[in-house]
Amino acid sequence: MRLPLFFAKRYLLSKKSHNLINVISMISVGGLSIGTMALIVVLSVFNGFEEVIKSLYSTFNPDFQVTALTGKTFHYSQFPTSRLAQLPELANIMEVVEEDALLRYNDQQFIARFKGVPKTFQEISHVDSMMIDGTFILEEVETNFAVPGAGVAWHLDINPNNPLHLLTIYVPKRGNASTFQFNSAFNSGSLHPAGVFSVQQEFDEKYVFVPLRFARKLMDYTDEVTSVELMLKPGANIEKSKEQVQTIVGNDYLVKNRFEQNESLFKVLKSEKTIIYLIMVFILLLSSFNMIGSLSILMIEKNKDMAVLNSLGANRKMISRIFLAEGVLITAAGSIAGLLLGYGILLLQQEFGMLSLGNGEGSFIIDAYPVKMHLADFFLVFLTVQCIGLFATWYPVKLLTPKITKSTLK
Numbered sequence: 001m002r003l004p005l006f007f008a009k010r011y012l013l014s015k016k017s018h019n020l021i022n023v024i025s026m027i028s029v030g031g032l033s034i035g036t037m038a039l040i041v042v043l044s045v046f047n048g049f050e051e052v053i054k055s056l057y058s059t060f061n062p063d064f065q066v067t068a069l070t071g072k073t074f075h076y077s078q079f080p081t082s083r084l085a086q087l088p089e090l091a092n093i094m095e096v097v098e099e100d101a102l103l104r105y106n107d108q109q110f111i112a113r114f115k116g117v118p119k120t121f122q123e124i125s126h127v128d129s130m131m132i133d134g135t136f137i138l139e140e141v142e143t144n145f146a147v148p149g150a151g152v153a154w155h156l157d158i159n160p161n162n163p164l165h166l167l168t169i170y171v172p173k174r175g176n177a178s179t180f181q182f183n184s185a186f187n188s189g190s191l192h193p194a195g196v197f198s199v200q201q202e203f204d205e206k207y208v209f210v211p212l213r214f215a216r217k218l219m220d221y222t223d224e225v226t227s228v229e230l231m232l233k234p235g236a237n238i239e240k241s242k243e244q245v246q247t248i249v250g251n252d253y254l255v256k257n258r259f260e261q262n263e264s265l266f267k268v269l270k271s272e273k274t275i276i277y278l279i280m281v282f283i284l285l286l287s288s289f290n291m292i293g294s295l296s297i298l299m300i301e302k303n304k305d306m307a308v309l310n311s312l313g314a315n316r317k318m319i320s321r322i323f324l325a326e327g328v329l330i331t332a333a334g335s336i337a338g339l340l341l342g343y344g345i346l347l348l349q350q351e352f353g354m355l356s357l358g359n360g361e362g363s364f365i366i367d368a369y370p371v372k373m374h375l376a377d378f379f380l381v382f383l384t385v386q387c388i389g390l391f392a393t394w395y396p397v398k399l400l401t402p403k404i405t406k407s408t409l410k
Contacts, residue, residue, distance in 0.1 A: 089244075094117065115207050134195025147197055323393070353367060
């Protein structure tokens with residue numbers, strides 16, 4: 001392969017007899033470079049958005065959520081808490097009571113879901129960093145507080161700074177109500193809204209945080225919970241820990257990791273990334289036509305050179321290898337240049353946030369397009385471009401070599 005590669009490098013780097021061939025060759029390399037750069041940049045930006053969404057959901061969702069396989073609630077006293085606490089990778093165990101309810105604030109009403117959590121929830125989830133109004137506090141001595149999401153607060157026109165209005169929560173009483181009167185058919189409780197959080201629209205328009213003790217009293221529970229949430233220590237192995245938790249809790253409980261709790265969302269993210277990848281690959285395929293034209297013109301121009309090589313002992317197979325090597329060099333030059341250029345752009349965006357989101361007035365969670373570079377994406381892009389380049393090289397060589405060398409080669 002040394003001799004064909006030598007001729008290929010000469011044809012690529014040396015000055016051609018016609019300036020048009022030089023231009024087409026440079027366009028081929030440039031087209032592949034720009035396509036490669038665009039592909040790696042788009043994939044990395046999608047990775048960045050995925051990381052942002054994961055960070056938002058990690059603020060609200062635990063590493064593992066354990067629910068009863070049958071039924072809505074289970075007794076926490078019968079849950080193997082002590083055995084789970086012995087797992088070295090487990091950081092926290094939290095009781096949770098969730099239920100849909102009717103919320104009333106002043107003259108406004110809205111149906112949402114309250115989530116009863118213990119006092120330690122603030123330290124475990126860091127949801128207090130997502131507060132947009134007021135403070136995150138759920139209980140203080142005997143007083144209970146509520147922290148609704150921004151969407152819930154908007155629908156109810158909640159003002160945490162107004163101490164005169166309370167948030168009232170209504171839930172149906174357990175069992176059959178004795179009458180159809182509203183007061184006897186529902187349990188209710190009132191709390192002062194201490195603040196408003198904003199994590200993600202899906203959560204903001206759905207949830208209200210309340211103290212666990214308040215939720216249990218409202219639902220007429222003793223030690224019942226609707227789920228148990230588990231938080232892992234940093235660096236813990238998710239899959240291994242899930243297997244251990246599932247083994248301890250047994251088949252009567254369902255253990256979901258963070259991905260499974262929001263399975264539809266993450267499937268959509270992966271589907272969008274795959275679709276964008278396929279679109280960019282199609283654009284690269286279109287740009288490869290420049291490469292096909294460049295090689296075709298080069299092969300026609302070097303017809304006389306092929307006759308000389310044939311007289312020196314080169315056969316048709318060697319001639320094909322020369323132009324195949326030419327295409328491989330063009331592809332390699334374009335892909336490497338594109339990856340380096342893309343890496344430089346991504347690095348600048350990562351460090352300085354050159355391309356911003358919106359008008360810079362803080363209407364978004366982040367100010368600039370997020371970037372997350374994965375080494376696997378660089379390998380994927382490089383291999384993709386190489387496959388496209390190989391196809392764009394093989395086609396003209398396979399089609400034209402027999403025709404242009406028929407009169408000169410044996």
